[in-house]
Amino acid sequence: MKTDIVQLFENPYLALGVTIAVIMAYLSVNAIMLIWLERKLSARIQRRIGPQRGPFGLMQQIFDMGKLLSKELLTPEHANKLLYVIAPILVFAPVVALSSLFPITSTYIFHDFNIAIVLILAISGINVIGIFLAGWGSNNKYALLGAVRSVAQNISYEIPLILSVIPIVMITRTMSLYDITLAQETYPFVLVQPIALIIFIISATAETNRAPFDIPEAESELVAGFHTEYSGMRFGLFFFAEYSNMIFACALATVLFLGGWRGPFLPDAVWFFIKVYALIVLMMWFRWTFPRLRFDQLMKFAWVVLVPLSLINLLITTLVLKIV
Template structure:
């Protein structure tokens, strides 16, 4: 079971080479196959995720949640997806049409690109990049532009306000986001995510880097625009922020991309802080799924527990608390590493 997917990839690669393809083209075809699999998993997974979030939120608010379609309302999301697919596609006449139409596509492409480097098991990743962690952070920073495009292209005050908020928030929270991961990089001595997983063989980094874990979690919540930091959407005051003018399939793409980002960030947290795919008994690809879902449930828990934060509090919290704390963590980690070497423990 452990090497199931790795063996499948090897079989496919061998078959392609036997067809007369040169190794480069076989690799390229294999890359496309991996991408198609990743995209399929993402789209199918979101059906479960939306149902799960609605059930979790219902549990927190002492409601039942979706309960009509199928057992425990599990088919509700499928019905919703069909509804969204068949809805009329409205483009506002005053909108900047090109930007309005490109924004959701750009957002989803950027979100899917995050999965390039995530190790989904032993030897299972789309590309084993030696700067994987940095790649993840930098691609994540691009989603800001998509929200800005959506907000601007809609030509609507609510949308623009939402976009302005999200950009201010995401640019500020990117700094603690990157800094909090630096502590892990310093200990493992590598930016390669597989190396980081291997470095956690004995001890998970959540124990060595608890401050980094907490700052990363908070910064990631803000970066994902999730509650309690969902100021850019803020249904009650901005009627949906940057997504206000979007309908049907285009809106669904934004929704899909948001959940795609959520899963990617959760998988990264599981990889960097929770030992990645390592674990006893079960195969590695099952462990990463279990850990990722654990982190996602914590994200749900936080969202449905805390009320929304005010915008100025949000900004000052990033610059006055998170940035100094994450910088201090880097200093502490560096001192710790030297102390450890001096004592001869490592």
């Protein structure tokens, strides 16, 4: 059956080190590739070409990284230095910590918690604190406005997110991600919970501050939102964190709704990543299709449309499970 990484390596510290190394390596390369994908995809959607340096514009990322690394690291004068420096770390750390919970293949996984879902939903709320510290510690009124709006948006959209995950837990009676993937043997859960998938994707888009919910980092409205005062690699870290959050949310959707690593012909891991990246392309597609929602429209949408819809979905699931 499944082999834990701890079983694989015998020594738990070695296993921990290997996990961290693999996850950090993957997330780094992934963030760089996702930025390239975003620029090329957005260009093609807008009938442009996009970066052209190197084959398919792949060298552009290396130049961007090199430039960001060599920029002067400015700190605003009256900024709270501790908060200002810690904020990008707090936005990035939960994703790295929780990425080890996803079952990528059916035989080798990092670790399998039996309360994985609770852990994921709880710890991924820490990035809200990170965003708020970034806005507060910058000593800049635009950053503070962006941070305040981001906090309100994030905590509002966490509720439909959680409510759309609960039906899955009710169907499978387990909170371990590995067992949920196993339970989708005959059909992926998107067929019985389509509304939950839609609500989940919308809430995940809002949680990661992606368009059309990107008021906190709105370019034309709030200078640059909560990361106005960040330059050089600190800004790169925020970018990094945003794309890692996107991967995280899409991976969760894949495991819960789309059947994880299941699929014919190709090996498990390939199917997992195909599904994850298909959802990521969908999220990027959203960004360049929809105009930005105004802040009151955003909040209204969460509380007036998504929360009742997810509650109704939960109710119907309960009734069907009781009867069937």
